[in-house]
Amino acid sequence: MVISFMIINNYFDKKYIELTEDKLIFYRFFGNQTLELKKIRGAYMDDKYNIKILYGKKVKSYRVVNISEGDKPLLKVLIEILNNDKTVFFSENKNLSPWIFGCYIVPMTINNLMDFKSIYSCIFWIIIAIGMIISIYDATYYSNNIFIYNNNLIIVENRLGKNKEYYPNKDKYKFEYNISNYTYSFKPSKNKTIVIPSNITYPVYYKEKLVELYNISNNM
Numbered sequence: 001m002v003i004s005f006m007i008i009n010n011y012f013d014k015k016y017i018e019l020t021e022d023k024l025i026f027y028r029f030f031g032n033q034t035l036e037l038k039k040i041r042g043a044y045m046d047d048k049y050n051i052k053i054l055y056g057k058k059v060k061s062y063r064v065v066n067i068s069e070g071d072k073p074l075l076k077v078l079i080e081i082l083n084n085d086k087t088v089f090f091s092e093n094k095n096l097s098p099w100i101f102g103c104y105i106v107p108m109t110i111n112n113l114m115d116f117k118s119i120y121s122c123i124f125w126i127i128i129a130i131g132m133i134i135s136i137y138d139a140t141y142y143s144n145n146i147f148i149y150n151n152n153l154i155i156v157e158n159r160l161g162k163n164k165e166y167y168p169n170k171d172k173y174k175f176e177y178n179i180s181n182y183t184y185s186f187k188p189s190k191n192k193t194i195v196i197p198s199n200i201t202y203p204v205y206y207k208e209k210l211v212e213l214y215n216i217s218n219n220m
Contacts, residue, residue, distance in 0.1 A: 011066050019078060022036065035060070041056070041085070042088075042089050044083065045200070046200055051063075054089045059089070076202045090197075145194060152167070154168070154213075156188055168213065173186065175218070182199065183195050183198060184196040
């Protein structure tokens, strides 16, 4: 029997997120998403209730806007548990768009709706289409150029396993802050930019670490 350490419910008081002894489970109507705790290297959440999890060599994204009001404080506790090593990470904003997937599933659904005259068949295919698009959107994969800042060392990991290290005040790179859209940007080279949002809610120290890195990088 698996013992639950934490359960976060949704608006309907149904199980939405569960933290067990060895797993993190996101419960969804069209299928649950299960992650192994031993593969989770870090996590953070922004002010739009998007949770990003560094999972092995990938970053997975979950939108958790349906949290029960009474359980929202538990999100802070959850993120702190998942980010026990206090690793600050971000990834390039390149992900599998639900619209690309929709270009395939929507025409297929329309085609099936035209073939079936039964109202039940129509309802079935509409539900399948909506469910699959939501599932893709709710567990987006990020895999290109993951930015990690820990112990005054910047590491950029890519999906080919070729990691590169950067040391503040020692290596040539640019770590800038854009006032117009409130984001940081890390430029290890002319052709590569990793945009880092500053609207992180949890963990709280994320913003402090970014300010620290900005000050070190700009000799402030």
